[in-house]
Amino acid sequence: MRNDSLNKLFESSIREHWNSPALSNCEGETLLYSDVGRHTVMLQHLFAGCGVEPGSRVAICSRNQAAWGVAFLAVMSAGAVPVPILSDFRPGSIHYLVNHSESKLLFAGSAILEELDPARMPDLAAIIRIEDFEVVHTSNSDISGRLAAALREFHRKYPRGVAPEDVVFHKDSPEDLALINYTSGTSGFAKGVMLPYRSLLFNIELIHRVAPQLDCNSNVVSMLPLAHMYGMTMDFIFEMTIGAHVHFLMRPPSPTVIKETFARIRPDIIMTVPLVIEKICRKVMAETGCTPEAENLTQEQKKKACDALTTIFGGRFSEVMVGGAPMNRQIEDFLAAIGFRYTVGSGMTECGPLVSLSSCKEIKPHTCGKRAFYSDIRIDSPDAANIPGEVYIRGGNLFLGYLKMPERTAEVLSADGWFRTGDIGTLDADGFLSLRGRCTSMILNSAGQNIFPEEIESSINTLPYVQESLVVADGNRLVALIVPDRESAAAAGLAGETLNRALKDEVMTLNGELPTYCNIAQVEVREQEFEKTPKNSIKRYLYDRQTKTI
Numbered sequence: 001m002r003n004d005s006l007n008k009l010f011e012s013s014i015r016e017h018w019n020s021p022a023l024s025n026c027e028g029e030t031l032l033y034s035d036v037g038r039h040t041v042m043l044q045h046l047f048a049g050c051g052v053e054p055g056s057r058v059a060i061c062s063r064n065q066a067a068w069g070v071a072f073l074a075v076m077s078a079g080a081v082p083v084p085i086l087s088d089f090r091p092g093s094i095h096y097l098v099n100h101s102e103s104k105l106l107f108a109g110s111a112i113l114e115e116l117d118p119a120r121m122p123d124l125a126a127i128i129r130i131e132d133f134e135v136v137h138t139s140n141s142d143i144s145g146r147l148a149a150a151l152r153e154f155h156r157k158y159p160r161g162v163a164p165e166d167v168v169f170h171k172d173s174p175e176d177l178a179l180i181n182y183t184s185g186t187s188g189f190a191k192g193v194m195l196p197y198r199s200l201l202f203n204i205e206l207i208h209r210v211a212p213q214l215d216c217n218s219n220v221v222s223m224l225p226l227a228h229m230y231g232m233t234m235d236f237i238f239e240m241t242i243g244a245h246v247h248f249l250m251r252p253p254s255p256t257v258i259k260e261t262f263a264r265i266r267p268d269i270i271m272t273v274p275l276v277i278e279k280i281c282r283k284v285m286a287e288t289g290c291t292p293e294a295e296n297l298t299q300e301q302k303k304k305a306c307d308a309l310t311t312i313f314g315g316r317f318s319e320v321m322v323g324g325a326p327m328n329r330q331i332e333d334f335l336a337a338i339g340f341r342y343t344v345g346s347g348m349t350e351c352g353p354l355v356s357l358s359s360c361k362e363i364k365p366h367t368c369g370k371r372a373f374y375s376d377i378r379i380d381s382p383d384a385a386n387i388p389g390e391v392y393i394r395g396g397n398l399f400l401g402y403l404k405m406p407e408r409t410a411e412v413l414s415a416d417g418w419f420r421t422g423d424i425g426t427l428d429a430d431g432f433l434s435l436r437g438r439c440t441s442m443i444l445n446s447a448g449q450n451i452f453p454e455e456i457e458s459s460i461n462t463l464p465y466v467q468e469s470l471v472v473a474d475g476n477r478l479v480a481l482i483v484p485d486r487e488s489a490a491a492a493g494l495a496g497e498t499l500n501r502a503l504k505d506e507v508m509t510l511n512g513e514l515p516t517y518c519n520i521a522q523v524e525v526r527e528q529e530f531e532k533t534p535k536n537s538i539k540r541y542l543y544d545r546q547t548k549t550i
Contacts, residue, residue, distance in 0.1 A: 007169035009241040015164040017243035023066035037167040043074035049150030050125040054079030061085040062109030079170030084227035174198035192403030199352035202374040216243030218268040223249040229353035262314035273324040294337035306338040319360040330462040367432040465489040477521035
């Protein structure tokens with residue numbers, strides 16, 4: 001690794017890039033690195049006033065914005081432990097996570113504050129409104145007095161403002177607890193993942209190796225949740241160590257919003273999830289008259305589609321990195337055929353998050369990239385390259401365990417350091433990882449055959465007028481739950497029962513291309529989209545109908 005202290009990387013970056021832009025709200029304010037440094041020093045004084053010290057937990061709950069980044073860096077600078085909480089959690093869940101993490105302080109967005117009840121978080125010393133860092137609640141008058149005194153001391157100590165040399169971050173050690181990140185995955189079981197500094201440092205080094213072109217002149221648009229490790233590491237932590245400029249997308253990443261925003265900012269690299277790029281690809285296909293079948297495209301169509309996609313994403317990016325969920329095979333084949341600059345990676349919160357990643361110059365179709373340099377991967381299978389098995393990982397990026405869950409930790413993290421991921425996959429001789437699905441979603445039929453519903457769903461999702469799908473076992477048969485793409489269906493004159501029949505006919509035709517044991521027996525068309533995790537994976541547990549055996 002290039003450095004054994006993440007906090008010192010932050011400190012050096014702020015000092016070295018003092019007059020450069022650091023964090024921007026798209027179509028809003030921009031904070032220079034000097035602004036970040038000044039706020040950090042001020043918040044350090046507030047932390048001291050309410051008893052926050054190295055090792056204390058500080059919760060952060062707000063939508064993506066520049067102030068989120070300032071709060072996170074300030075907490076790290078004090079040697080305290082950030083506890084990012086997703087802003088779309090319900091108030092009861094936020095109360096629970098603040099209490100479970102034993103947080104002393106809470107940064108919260110103004111909209112979230114209106115829903116919270118401080119009485120249900122009795123151990124908090126104070127609550128700070130994140131937009132302006134105003135203290136809006138204290139546990140008692142003594143804390144209020146100490147915070148007021150801390151602010152007076154800050155203004156007395158820096159009458160002419162904060163200088164670069166005044167920004168001092170706590171020096172961490174690789175094994176120290178860096179942050180606690182609560183998962184909100186497809187199983188519905190939230191766990192507090194305790195990540196050490198070494199995990200974040202190894203992830204930063206991997207990004208350096210895969211994307212060495214990024215530097216202090218780079219622009220990045222953050223459109224993934226910062227409270228999730230993928231967005232936090234790829235769109236924020238790494239950029240802050242190199243002095244890059246992060247722009248926070250303040251609206252949902254629709255194709256129109258992305259095109260407008262990226263044309264103005266022209267990011268140098270793009271991190272996204274399959275759902276976003278698949279929607280944009282389908283829009284480009286429709287506008288350019290391309291078919292999804294890559295083998296049917298002419299050279300003219302390929303160039304037209306690639307140019308259109310490149311324009312939508314701003315035109316300057318070196319590559320689009322896709323992760324967080326499985327990539328649709330047909331969409332990936334389309335991207336490869338037209339020569340679009342993309343790559344696919346995989347990760348887990350417990351790995352901080354990267355497990356595998358390659359640049360667009362070194363990809364293999366339908367894989368999740370190459371095993372990260374800092375970890376070993378083994379497949380619980382007699383033939384790792386050809387027979388899928390559970391994926392085990394060991395390496396410097398691994399977490400310390402689940403907060404207050406020693407038994408659960410012992411179930412997945414062995415004494416000799418192997419982490420049982422719960423993913424099913426293969427690993428080829430060159431170290432490229434391919435994932436088939438999750439152990440918990442795999443269906444075992446009466447003949448002993450393993451059925452991976454994610455693979456069937458990938459095929460269904462390529463059908464006309466399908467937005468998303470979920471395959472579940474119901475008794476001794478497979479049922480496909482489908483959310484239609486009503487916009488494209490309406491353009492083709494399909495709606496209501498006519499659309500439902502068309503979808504069912506398409507699935508029945510698809511059965512002829514699938515193994516018999518993967519055939520769909522029934523199709524159910526849904527009105528509402530499936531509930532998703534922060535990385536846009538479907539919360540499968542909400543739609544489970546029985547034990548996964550048919």
